[in-house]
Amino acid sequence: MSEQSKPTNFIRQIIEADLASGKHKKIHTRFPPEPNGYLHIGHAKSIVLNFGIAEDYGGECNLRFDDTNPHKEDVEYVEAIKEDVRWLGYQWSGLYYASDYFEQLYQFAVELIEKGLAYVCDLTPEQVREYRGTLTEPGRESPYRNRSVEENLDLFRRMRAGEFPDGSRTLRAKIDMASPNMNMRDPTLYRIRRGAIHHQTGDEWCIYPMYDFTHPISDALEGITHSLCTLEFEDHRPLYDWVLDHISAPCHPRQIEFARLNLEYTVMSKRKLTQLVEEGHVEGWDDPRMPTIAGLRRRGYTPAAIRDFCNRIGVTKVDGTVEMGVLEASIREDLDRTAPRRMAVLDPLKVVIINYPEGKVETLEAPNHPKDDAMGSRRLKLTREIYIDRADFRESANKKYKRLVLGGEVRLRNAYTIICDEAVKDDQGEIVELRCHYDPDTLGRNPEGRKVRGVIHWVSASEGVPAEVRLYDRLFRVPNPAAGDAPLGELLNPDSLQVVQAVVEPAVADAAPGERFQFEREGYFCRDAVEAERGRLVFNRIVTLRDSWAKLEGKQR
């Protein structure tokens, strides 16, 4: 897998330069999610970047929960996030919470007040907005901006003590109300949240620090050297630096921004993903169609494929959208090498092999992998009645069609060749059964004097096992569902899930939960772990095989 070739990107170049110049002897990064939802493939990009850098440069990477807004967060999410990071194959150096630093943060705020660089403001949220000005007009200074240090200290202490109601006051940085950068117009540092129960600190605090104040300090306290975040924080960087420049910080990490991941035919924003779940368009956060780590895991994606994908797409500041094909290529490449082959008939059509003895069960040996003998083999059972896929038979077709036609011959994969003698139809003219005869001399060798081009898969009617198979496709009909303002529900792909009753070869009947196979000529599948727990044999299609026949056929129309 192309994972072995180390990625190169502008951030790694900066790091290499910092190492070479001696600015840093050891690199320290961090992955800082807010525990307010489940991780998705976009987070994976950040995880692979941060942990990957630590790995490749002999550094460390922390997992830090950015938990400064108790209203939105929950332990349920911190547990899920930890599981996802571990599943992706990473181990954090330190596990921290921004809330671990609440007391220190408070003391740094006091330091700013003492330096005359922060003040308690009594403006209401509405007034703050009015005073802030607009993108093109400067703001006005708060009338509370010039309170004395003593008064500010007293008020801030009383804010902490719970003396004031929510929304009545904030602590603000005293920077520049005329700055062209809105983030520098006296940004809020602390707000009051009296009723909140924080998932880590309970009711210990009733004032909570804002991201812009917390993040640089948390980074500095952990000795982070490079603080990597997404593009929308670009104009927060002056504030990040301002905070560290004006307190007695142990060090000054460098914030570097990169583009977040956009993937075609799906959405990435927490709001929209939540909407999909809440409106019932998917079964939950781990629905196999979701771009969440939990969804991809249940779908059957491997951690290695996701890591490989993240390395393939690179890291830049360009706001682009990656095609699904890249993700699919990553999982196909991984599974082609590692997934044992099996046969499963998804749309069964009965075939009676008329010259095959009734009651006979022949055991055939079939390799688990066409190119890797070390993967061993399994046994197949051939009987007089078998199933093939309905799509593998046509009464007549042009020579491009390599499968079974009336009077034509194909090979049953891993078995004999058969020739179709008759298609039996019901009253509606629907084909219900095929009557064929086989050539006993074609096991493991080609017939004399004729060339059999087609190979189709099959399963014994009596020895095969019924299973439910869930065929997943892209969740949306449009490449960029987030664009425009059409309701998400109207953009969904109505065929994103198709459930079929299939027949699978006996060797997959006892598949382990989550075990992956290639169902030959169909795609890669994994046994659904959730359904397995209920004792049901259900397979999820992870991804189809590349299909040049479908392409050819499409072109002919």
Place this chain on the structure above:
RNA sequence: UGGGGUGUCGCCAAGUGGUUAAGGCACCGGACUUUGACUCCGGCAUCGCAGGUUCGAAUCCUGCCACCCCAGCCA
């Protein structure tokens, strides 16, 4: 109309004044094939636009254009 960013093949992305402008995905040919899979071979760009500097520019300068982000007591 303020500020911050970004523009290299359909998508992602190397490139850091002198290279035939990497590579991956996709696509198009062809070989091989008991998976129309895999694999293999071959094809596939003058760098947003316009000027300028230079012996030489995707790389430097100037001016345009397009797109993204910012007016939460969210992160």
